[in-house]
Amino acid sequence: MSAHTPEEGKPQGRRVRMIAGREVAFDDEGFFDDFENWSEAIFEALAHESGIAVITDRHWQVVRFLREFYAYNGRAPLNNQLRQGTGIRLLELEGLFPEGLKQGARRLAGLPNPKTCN
C-alpha cells in the first residue's frame, strides 16, 4: 500500500474499515491506528486478504510474540529480536507472511506504525 494515489497526489491519511464485524481505523499504510482494536477474528480476515491461505500455528506464534513484545516495550521488535523470540529463522518468517515482516507480520498483528506528523 502506498501513502498516496497518483490521482490524488496527496496522502490519504486515516481510513476506517468495517472488518470482522467491527469498525477499525488504519493509517495510510494500512497499519492499525490503535493496538487495542485488534482481535483474532480481524487478524484472520486481514491474513486472508494478504494472501495467507491457511493460518497455521507458526503464524499464531509470530503474531502472539509481536503483540506481547509491543505491549511490553511500546515498539515493534527488531528482526533479530523477532527471530530470537520465536526461534524461527528469518527466511521462514518471511515465507509465512507474503507481504514481508513489516507490511505483513507487524501490520496483521496490529502493531501501529511509529507516530509521525500527519
Place this chain on the structure above:
Amino acid sequence: MKKIRLRVNGTWRELIVDAGTVLLEVLREDLRLTGAKQSCDRKGQCGACTVVVNGKAARSCLTRMADLEDADVITVEGLGTPDNPHLIQEAFVLSGAIQCGFCTPGMIMAAKALLDANPNPTVGDIKQALRRNLCRCTGYVKIIEAVQLAGRFLRGEATPEAVRPTAAQGVMGVPHPRPSAMAKACGTAYFTADYPIRGALELAVLRSSLPHARIVSIDASVAEKMPGVAGVLTAADIKGTNVLKYLVADRPVLCKDKVRYIGDPILAVAADTRENAEKALSKVQVKLEPLPALSDPETALTADALPLHADLPNLCYDQPQIKGDAEKAMGDSAAVVAARFKTQINHQAPLEPEATVAYWEKGEAGGEDQLVIIGRSINIHFHLGMLQSALGWENMRYIEAFSGGQFGIKIDIISEGIAGAAAIHFKRPVRYIPGIAESMLMTSKRHAFDMQVKLAADAKGNLTAYCNDFIVDNGAYYSIGHVVAYRALLMLSGSYHIPNVSARGRLVYTNNPWGSAARGAGPPQINFALECAMDMLSEKLGMDPFEFRLQNFLKPGQSKSTGRVVKEWPLPELMEAMRPNYQRAVKEAAAGSSGKLKRGVGLGTGSFGIGGPGDASVAAVELDSDGGISVYAAAADPGEGNDSMLTQLTAEFMGIPLDRVRLHTRDTGNTAASGPAAGSRVTYMIGNALINALEQLKAAMQETGAKTAQELEAAGKPKRYVGRKKNEEVGPLDPKTGQGPSFESQVHAVQMVELEVDTETGKVKILKMTTAVDAGPVINPLNLTGQLEGGMDMGVGFALREEYVAGKTKDWVTFKFPTIRDSFDMEVIIRETPRPKGPLGSTGVGEMCMVPTAPAVINAIRNATGVWVYDLPATPEKIKAALAAA
C-alpha cells in the same frame, strides 16, 4: 612537515604535522579531544572550536600548528570533568545556559579567557569577549548570566552549593540542572561527528548546482581509481526503494534520472579519508541537461507548467476553510483592511552541521549483521522504518547522538540515507560528516508563504470577518508538506474570536529547496499576516492596538476558525499582565525618538496548538532494584530540556529523588516509539504517556506495598508498565469547509517589542522584548525561559535578517546568524493556568515565541516610522525603500 612541541591540558605533546594543519584537527583527530566543535567549515565564524592558547581565547580552526611551538593550550576537557567541574562549567549548568550544548565548550573557553584577565566583567565586556561565539538556542541571555555567575564564583562571592537547588525546594517549578548539562559543559557529550570509527569510509557527495535538470551521464571511472577510494555510490547501487518516504514517496536517497533543486544528491564517493573522497569527487564527470525551473508557486500553477514529479500534480494540497459568511460580513463591516504578506524561505540553522555515522554489529548465530545508524534524528523509530524501506536492509538500529539543535530540520531523514546506503553497499563502517555549506544545501527549509489577507471589524471594534488566501511553496519534495498548511489553517484565527472566516490554503511543488518542519511550522507565517492586519485595522478604527486585541480575544464557549469551541483561553490575563510594561514602553518610545532615530512599540499575540487530532504516544517505565525508576521513551532532546521534563515529572509524581530517575531515550533497541520531538508535543504527549505508565506502576506499588522491583515481582505484579496517550479527536478537516477537530491544548503568549529605527540607514535596533506566556504549571523555569529567550532571538532573525537563497547562502555570515552583539534585553512574564489534560497540568512551549515575534517587530517598525514592510525579512533596504515611498 614540522615537529611541534606544545602543552595540551597540562601534558606536553610532540606532534609532526603538515604546515597547514590547524589546532582543531589535531585536537579532534589526533588527541581525541572532541569538546572543541566545528560548525563553520573552519572559517572562524562560529567560535564552537574556541580553546585557550597562552592565556587567550583562540579559534582553533584558524590556529596553525606551525605557530604553536611551546604553546600552552587548554581545552574544555582540561578545565574540569563532570565529577570535578570548573566553576565556569558549574555556572553554565546552574544558569541554564546550556541547551543543545554544541556551542557550550567554545563559550566556556571564551569565558575562561575573559575571566582570567578580568574577573569582574561588565555585560559589554562579556559581549566583546564572546562576540565570535554563536548560539542558536539561548538568545545569549543565559550565557551572559552564566559568565556573570562564574565571575561571582571565581571572586568568592557565591558558591555553586549556595546556588544549586536543593531537594527541600521540591521538584516541580524548581530550576534543577538538566541531567545532560554537565556532560555538555565538560565536552564529554558525544555528538555524531565525535564518534571515531577505525577504518571507516568517509563520504563526499556530489550535489546538483542546478534547480532542475536531467541526469544525462555519470562518468566516475577516473575517481574510482584515485588513491584511497573504495568506490562510487549511485542510485543503481541502492537495494531498497531508494525513496525516503515521509508522507509521500517522492524524495530519492540519490537521484536517478533528474535533479529537482540546488543541492539534490547525485552520487557519493567513499574513501579512506574525507580529503581523498573530495579529491576523487572533483574528478567525477556528470552531465546535466537543464530543464525549465519552477521558480515559484505561481509559475508551477500555470496551465502549461510540467509536473515536477511525473505522477503527482504541482498543486499537492488545496484546503478551504469556511466559517459563517465572510463576504457578507466584510460588506457589512465599518472597517476593512487588505494586504498581501510574504515570508521567506529560511534555514532553521542548528549550529551543528548535518552528520551520520554508520557501523556494523556482528549478528548472533545465524542472524544477519545489524547496521547501526548514529545521527541527529528526532523520531528514531519512524526514521528507522524509512531507512529500512529505502535501503532494503531490515536489520537496523538507530541511535540518537547528542544533537546540536535542530528546530524542525530533523523531522525528516537527511544524511542518514546516503550514509546507510554506502555502509550497505561497501559493507564497511561509514562516516558522513558534511560541512555547513553542504548541510545548508541538503537540508529542508522553512516554507515561504504568500498570503492575500482581508480583516474587518464593526464600528465598536469587534472583529467581524477574516479572509486569507495563502500559497505555500513546498519546494521540490513533500516531506511533511500539507501538515504545514493544515497547521496554518488550524491556527488561522490566532488568539481571536472571528465569527466569519473564508480561507484557502494551497501547497505547491517548485524547484526551490524542499520545505519541511521549522520551529512553529506554519503558524509563524500565518500569524505574521493576521497580527499585522490587527494593527492595520486598529489604526483604521482609531483604537489602541493593545485594547483592540484585548477586546477581541476568544472567550470560553466561542470557536476558532475550525469551528472548535474552546473551553479555556487565559489570554486576557496575560494581556493585563503586560499592560504596565506596554504603558511604560509607549511613554518611553514617545520620549526617545529624536532626529533620524525613531522608536516604536509593537505587539503580537499567539495561541499555539499542541496535541493535534489523532496524535498518540507511548512510554514505558520500570521499577528498579533500588526503588529508582527507569524511563524508556524515544523523546529526543536536541536542546529543549526534555530530559529535565521526563525526570522532574517522574520524580514529582512518584515522590522519589531526581537522581533515582534513569532515562533511556536514544536507541530504537530499548525505547518505546514515542513519536517525534516536534510540534511542541513532547511535554504534552510523551509526558502524558509517561504519567499514564507511572499511574499504573504507582497503583501496583500501593496495592502491594512494594518499594523495589524485587518486592513488586514477589507480590505477583510486573515491574514494567507501558503508558499511552491518545488524543480524543481524530480525522482531517472537512475537505469543503475546513471545519473539524483541533488541538487538545494551547500555549498562549503576548509579545511586545521596543525598537529603534535609523531612518537614514533603515537599520533596526531591538531595545527590549517582553513576552508574557502561559504554558500551565512550570516544570523547570530555566528551561521554560530558555525556550522563550531563544525563540525571541530566532523570531527577530526571521523578522529582520535571515533568508536562505539557494546557491548564495552558504555559511553563517551569508545567513546573517545572530551574534551576541545583536542580543537585546528580554523579560519574561509567566502565568500558570493548569491545563486539565496536561501532564501535571502542563503543556509545551518550545515553538511559542516564533509565533508572535515577527509581527510584533513589524508592527513596532510601523509604530516607529509610519511605514509597513509586507515581506520578510524587513531588511534595511526594504525599510529604506518603504520610507522613500511614503
